[in-house]
Amino acid sequence: MPALPCDPAGATLSTAQRRFLVDARRAILATIDDRGWPRPVPICYVLLGEDRPVLWTPIDEKPKRVHDPMHLARIRDISSRPAVAVLVDRWSEDWSELAWLRLHGRARVLPQPAGDVLEALRDKYSQYREHRLEARPIIRIELERVTSWGRLA
Template identity: 45%
Template sequence: MDEPWVADALRRARVARLGTVGDGGAVRLVPICFALVDGWLASAVDHKPKRTGQLRRLDDMERAGSATVLVDYYTEDWSQLWWVRIRGRAVVHRDRDDEAVAVLAALAAKYSQYRERPPAGAVYRIAMDEVRSWRPP
């Protein structure tokens, strides 16, 4: 992250969009809660209702080994707009190894909902291999 404002913006942001590519080439986008953990952007599958327990986003990340995340801020005052796009290696943790435990702790520190009800599903991390950002001059 070359721009000093990027790390602060990512820490303050409450939601991002996770992008994965399915085996047929379809792009899938879902909103996620996230935290920064040891230089990775990380998230987990929480208790909110899902259509199935076999989530395609996890399958996509495991198959492709990568994902993209877009974090942005919009307001009617366009002088305040910004976005950060992260592309990188994706790692899915279906078990509670040390990395998964660290992610869950970071999510609980950022989101009170996760302190009250920790995510029980898989944890995933996306390396910040490529970070692009924009904000008005």
């Protein structure tokens, strides 16, 4: 499989793109399975970093199909194919309000989140104050390409 082109300096976000991403409550993470099929899954996330933005998404305590979080399909996918896409969208019956933001990046699974990531997740999602995220893996996505459409602001 050929390598995807990437910007070694990472992606930059416009002010409107950053605000749209920070304000959104959920996104869709798409990994690639071992047959080359996309595997989309809804995620909660936070964005940290100004110069080199990084998206963080935890493997939280919501019910999963497997007991061991390291056996989740998205974790297996990232381990073999770290290229991922994240889609954040806003739907409205008023089509002048439609917008989406697509991020491409490289994902890595870390055994647990750092303190600043935990704090940011719990600030954004109060439900995480009841989750033991300290003992759970987290996905770190270094952004390499950003595409957006519509009325972000």
